[in-house]
Every structure is written in structure tokens, then in C-alpha cells.
Amino acid sequence: MILIGITGSIVAVQALPAYSERLKTYGVESTPWLQGKIQTWEQFFFLCKGKARLSSAQGRAAPFWPRIVEIFQEEGVPPELARVAFIESMFNPHAVSKAGAVGVWQMMLPTAKFHLRVDEGIDERRDPLKGARAAAKLFASLHKVLGSWGLAVMAYHQGEVLVKKGMDQTRSKNPAVISEKFEHPAFQNASRNYLPEWLALLRLEFDPKKMPTPFVTVSAPRALKVLEIKQKALISLATLKELNPHFKEAIWSGKSLIPAHYPIRVRGVEVQDWNRWFR
Secondary structure, three states: EEEEEEEEEEEOOOHHHHHHHHHOOOOOOOOOOHHHHHHHHHHHHHHOOHHHHHHHHHHHHHOOOHHHHHHHHOOOOHHHHHHHHHHHOOOOOOOOOOOOOOOOEEEEEHOOOOOOOOOOEEHHHHHHHHHHHHHHHHHHHHHHOOOHHHHHHHHHHHHHHHHHHHHHHHHHOOOOHHHHHHHOOOOOOOHHHHHHHHHHHHEEEOOOOOOOOOOOOOOOOOOOOOHHHHHHHHHHHHHHHHHHHOOOOHHHHHHOOOOOOEEEEEEEOOHHHHHHHHH
């Protein structure tokens, strides 16, 4: 095993023989092209400018990661697939793509509407946990259709239809072969690199035990203003925004209320005190 430190955290990188065997569980057969691409991404993440970006992303993910792992497991999806959040947005809940995809998991509105709430005051695409549930359900659906987790990862980024075209054109179900050899106007550099970038991140061993969840989730039987929470619970606006990135400006400005019984994440608050304040 090789140990690499990233800003105060130690992550283990699996030895190559064990790693190659692990790929097969995702329906990926290693190729020289794939190994070369993975090594390029590893150098970027661990030795080059990508190291600082990844470190910052890990910091943003840390409060949520243990629960994200649980959510993927609950949906029957290997939790390693959650690493796509680092490719999609570097775990930035406020990320918005040119195409209009939003949040950590870069969900488009037509996809999100099946599982997530999007209205004047709330956009759950920006919620790392609710978005994780929607992403895991999408992965499970793609796996059912395509037959392997590696193909599901490709389809998460590029779409089921294009991946099927790649399978037909290359006459292969190996995601490595499709990534290397598929030619299509919509299959450009980002798409070709998506699988090896994910596999490079797959070699990182995140230890959930070193990532405590420093918040509690509460709710109230009535609608609340943010100002009321700040005053009674003595929580800063910055902390509330960090833990609840899915609340939109209408809620932060007080124009809209947080709905009754809607989950709210807070830090440094005892649940019994919260229930006493907001009855």
C-alpha cells in the first residue's frame, strides 16, 4: 500500500494488482490506454495543481460523506460511485454548468423533478444528501439497463443513449474500450476522460470514521424565518448556509419561510433545546 497525505488526512492507494481485480467488479477490463489515463489523473490529483482542488473538495464533503455512503448502500449502489461528485462539481453545492445542471451531483431539472423539490425557496439539487439519494437511484436505474456499474458511471455523465451507441459502434461492453475507441460528435474530451478520472479517484480510500458529521437535523411544527433561528439558536447565517445550501435567496432574505416539518441542519444545538424553542 502507498500512503498519500492530503491536507491533514491520510488516504491509502491500493496496489495495482488488487486494483485491477477490483475493476472487474464494475465490469471494467483494464487496457494499456486506460492505465495510462488513470496514471495521468493520479498525477494531477496527487502531485499537480489538482491536489489543492481535491483537498478543498474533501473538506466540503467531510460533514456529509458518512451519510452519503449510507445512502448509496441503502439504494443498493456501491458507495465508490459517489466519487463522481468530485468530477461533476468538486463537491460544490453552488456549481451550475453551462447546460443548467445544478449542485454537487449536477442534476438537470427534468431528472431532478422525479426525486427532488425545486421551487421558489428550495432547490434540493444543491442539497448534498437529498441529491445523493437522487443520484444513487439514477445509478441503480442505469445499472439495471446497461448491466455494469462502469457503464452506469459513463451514462451518468453522458446519458444512456450515447453509451448504448458506443457499445454498438465498438462492439464491446467494456467501458475502457468504449472510452478509448468510441467516436461521436457528442463524445468529446470530458466524456472520454470521465471513466479514468473516476477510476483514479476510486483508488483513494476515504475513511468515514475520520469524517465526523458535525451537525444535527431538526424541524419545527410551524414555518420558520431564518432570522428567528439565528436569534434563538445563536447560529450564524454563514453556518446555516453551509449546512443548508439548498435554501434559496427567498428564504435567506426572509421573503419565504422554511416550511413546517422541513428538515433543517444546525450545529452546536441540542435537539431538546430546539424543540423547546420552536414548538
